[in-house]
Amino acid sequence: MYSIAILPMINSLNGMIxxxxxxxxxxxxxxxxxxxxxxxxxxxxxxxxxxxxxxADQIDGRVVRAIEFSAYEEMANKGLMELMETCFEKFxxxxxxxxxxxxxxxxxxxxxxxFTSSGHRPDAFAGTQFLVNEIKKQIPIFGKEIFEDETHQxxxxxx
Amino acid sequence: MxxxxxxxxxxxxxxxxxxxxxETAEELSLSEIEAELSQQYNNWTEQTYRIAINQTLVTxxxxxxxxxxxxxxxFAGG
Numbered sequence: 001m002y003s004i005a006i007l008p009m010i011n012s013l014n015g016m017i018x019x020x021x022x023x024x025x026x027x028x029x030x031x032x033x034x035x036x037x038x039x040x041x042x043x044x045x046x047x048x049x050x051x052x053x054x055x056a057d058q059i060d061g062r063v064v065r066a067i068e069f070s071a072y073e074e075m076a077n078k079g080l081m082e083l084m085e086t087c088f089e090k091f092x093x094x095x096x097x098x099x100x101x102x103x104x105x106x107x108x109x110x111x112x113x114x115f116t117s118s119g120h121r122p123d124a125f126a127g128t129q130f131l132v133n134e135i136k137k138q139i140p141i142f143g144k145e146i147f148e149d150e151t152h153q154x155x156x157x158x159x
Numbered sequence: 160m161x162x163x164x165x166x167x168x169x170x171x172x173x174x175x176x177x178x179x180x181x182e183t184a185e186e187l188s189l190s191e192i193e194a195e196l197s198q199q200y201n202n203w204t205e206q207t208y209r210i211a212i213n214q215t216l217v218t219x220x221x222x223x224x225x226x227x228x229x230x231x232x233x234f235a236g237g
Contacts, residue, residue, distance in 0.1 A: 052237050071236070072167055072229055075214035100236060112237050132237060140211070140229075141236030142168030154169040155235035 017077045021102045025109035026051075034097060034115065044094050044117045048124035050132050052112030054105050062147040066106045067155060072140040073102075079139050087116070087130055091123040098131060100141060160186055162222065164196075165229040170208060173200045189222055196230075208232050 022030075031051065038044060057064045080098050087096060094117045101111040114135070116127035135141075136157045143155035164179040171177055181187075187195075189210065197203040210217055211229040222228060 069236075070167065072165065072211070072214070072231065075211060075229070076236075078214060136234065136237045139234060139236050140167065140231050141234055142232060143235035144168070154232065156233040157235050157237060 017074075018081060019073075020077055020080045020098050020100055021071065021073060022099050023103050024101060025105045026099055026101060026111065026113050028110070030099075031110070031113055031115075034113070038095055038117055041094060041117070043119060045119050046121040046124040047115060047117045048121070048128040050112070050114040050128050051110050053110050054107045056107040057145070059145075059147075059153065062149060062151060064107060064145045065148045066104050066146045067111065068104045068144040068146060068152075069100070069102050069111065070142050070144075071100070071102060076100075076139050076141060080135070083131060083134050083138070086134075087127050090130065091116075091118070091127040093118050093123055093127050096127060096131070098135065100135075104146070160222075160224040162187070162192070162225075163227045164192070165227060167229065168232040168235075170206060170230050170232055173202060173206065187222060189217070189220060189228075192222065192228060206232065 031049070035047060038047070054067050055064070084096055084098065087093065096116040097114070099113040105111040114128055114131050116124045116131070118124040118127065137159055144152050145155050146152045160183055162181045162183075164181060166174045166177055166179075193203075208230045211231060212220060212222060213227050214229070
């Protein structure tokens with residue numbers, strides 16, 4: 001059911017822009033592997049992880065079965081890189097990653113994965129919270145909530 | 160001037176396309192572009208969106224030849 005996404009680095013006119021998007025759901029295995037890669041860094045004492053999961057909201061008697069995500073990818077990838085740079089300026093972090101799904105993600109699946117690491121927990125806690133809140137506000141990602149009867153509505157973040 | 164217009168999310172249901180290229184004899188301001196879109200698409204003026212020129216959010220501003228103007232409905236990431 002799950003596959004590990006390969007994250008290509010893409011070239012842009014502004015230099016190397018990291019691709020933060022994954023097609024479909026983010027698997028728990030992908031999250032585990034991301035942590036595993038960092039374990040060689042023994043100055044890390046704390047990780048803080050946020051995982052966003054698609055919720056089966058009930059709206060006017062209709063139940064959400066999936067969200068189909070889309071994004072202004074070029075702008076979003078640049079914005080995410082800038083947010084990460086700001087996060088490193090504000091907090092004493094040793095690492096950080098942001099991944100977001102594109103395309104359809106079913107209820108109960110993970111669509112958003114943010115993690116930071118630091119020597120001690122306060123910076124990792126604060127860093128992850130900063131990233132998650134700012135991404136919801138600033139990054140051009142769009143979500144179509146698809147109901148079980150195949151009707152839909154467009155999701156709007158509550159800030 | 161030549162412009163690339165990009166539409167996202169619910170706005171694509173209105174326009175039926177993700178992208179348009181416009182070539183005009185005269186220079187267009189942002190508000191003239193919006194006025195033209197409201198002529199072309201029913202309910203355009205009722206839509207909530209922000210505008211990015213060349214991937215930077217703007218509230219006003221000059222549009223230049225070759226610019227990419229994106230219309231962004233409310234964000235829903237996370």
